[in-house]
């Protein structure tokens with residue numbers, strides 16, 4: 001039995017969840033997507049008009065539960081980098097994303113946690129091309145599809161990323177049938193993996209189908225030393241404390257604290273000129289903190305307000321109250337992986353699939 005994370009629930013992700021709920025051997029699925037369906041989605045995704053306005057994760061979870069009531073399903077309506085990273089541990093990760101930047105982010109996560117299998121699917125409307133790829137991050141010297149990217153691919157990935165950290169991948173106007181084709185090829189690879197028919201290898205592999213050319217072919221990608229992905233795998237130790245009980249002052253000996261992929265913001269700014277001090281993970285600010293008291297607008301952080309690392313030896317410099325803050329006060333969740341000095345730790349215990357939330 002395998003456990004799965006599916007990131008992205010659009011043109012490819014939605015048909016993929018329909019296929020997955022009918023593949024024996026899948027025990028649990030975590031669905032990740034920050035968006036809700038819009039009217040534009042109906043013409044190119046397998047979604048009904050009645051789903052417009054609904055969070056994608058909710059629509060997908062309902063469909064999976066109807067098809068397979070035994071499946072354990074968890075939904076996270078957030079961006080894939082903001083998911084507590086331990087949730088990806090030990091799971092097959094399926095990427096149904098529409099931007100190179102998001103793919104590179106998810107690939108990075110898959111390598112850090114040593115995922116047993118990373119699946120990725122994509123479509124190209126020209127030539128009616130559908131592709132699914134498989135990589136094995138837990139394998140030594142494993143390649144990802146990023147290892148086959150050209151400098152132009154990386155430039156496009158960089159362009160998709162704005163300072164605010166938002167993806168700006170153009171919504172692909174691929175026909176629904178093409179997304180379903182890519183999803184079907186990926187579902188087949190998953191089925192093979194469960195049947196031990198897709199042995200782990202250092203090379204990544206892609207299966208491509210061209211509907212226009214009536215052709216299909218496979219390619220293999222070697223690990224490239226020019227690849228800009230780090231392909232780092234972490235040794236993750238238990239922190240032994242929950243986010244609520246661990247105070248920053250307990251950690252000072254470590255020197256530096258980071259929550260990888262989630263910078264801490266020191267200030268929030270509004271277009272009206274208001275500025276408010278802050279000491280919180282920017283991606284997880286509660287509503288009351290982003291609400292501007294002067295004008296009612298929405299506050300956000302500038303690039304210079306964001307810190308990837310916190311110097312634990314100088315906590316008082318951030319404010320007299322900071323040393324007594326718990327990790328949870330910064331927005332750290334149980335299940336997050338934090339870096340202390342050079343070591344990585346899992347905070348608390350995983351809260352998923354407990355408390356009858358399935």
Ligand SMILES: [Zn+2]
Pocket residue numbers: 143144145146147148224227228229231
């Ligand atoms: Zn690579």
Ligand SMILES: [Zn+2]
Pocket residue numbers: 270271272273274292293294295296297
């Ligand atoms: Zn304001």
